[in-house]
Amino acid sequence: MMKILLAAAALMAAAPAMAQDASQSPVFGSVTLSAGFDDDPLQRRFRGGGPNNAARLPGACTGNVGTAPDFRVTYAAGSAPLIFRSVSTVDTTLVINGPDGRWYCDDDSFGDLDAEVRFNRPQSGAYDIWIGVVGRNEADATLVVTERP
Template sequence: MKTLFAAVAMACIAGAAAAQDASLTANFGEVRLRAGFTPDPYTVSITAGGSIDGSRLPGSCTGSISSAPDFELTYTAGSFPLIFRTLSSEDTTLIINGPDGQWYCDDDSYGDGDAMVRFNHPQSGTYDVWVGKFSGGTASARLQITETP
């Protein structure tokens, strides 16, 4: 019985994450950056949001997002932190699938309705980034990638 329960629980978790498909082409492009990159911050204009409820993912994820990542960063780490921020006149969220396969989420840590996820000791690898809209729908936004706190 415990084995059946564990299998059902894992299927539910996998199903929730399956709606976000990091293998899809990112909606607003991709970039390869190495520690010490310039210009810093690296900024991308995107449309935040989508039709999928981000709260279905593990952790404290929230906001409406798309199936495909909005942006993909392949990063070669060094001694700097790696920080993702959103900037928008709407309330935006961040959902990141890191190189370790873990989900990292934020709603308002950058203040004023903007989100921020900081990796103090980032791993080298691919970061798939979804920028969500808290109240559903879509909104114009900018994603900033920086090593400067």
């Protein structure tokens, strides 16, 4: 029995720790939006990237990201899609921890090395967002939040 417990403890210690912590306060603030929000598209400029490799997260995440979320959107869903985009002069990615606790990631779907994560049937709740940067630690980027395709 002791050997089994020691083996289990060794396996847990060897598992990579996730550096992204959605429980931390977002570095660049937060916003509360309801379906049909007036300021569509919402845009926030900040410095994306960080020291952590997003590839350690579940799914096809890429890019270097910070530990705390860059931004948090608390959203009251309606029937429209909810779309997140990154815009930058460098290759950016998006890493989002959704209200369901799942990780959603993208690299290059918006074109020109920018990312897009689209929720066709968004849930109400908090979306914690990291803008990742490929090939460097940090870069200026703009987060775009919209319900318009």
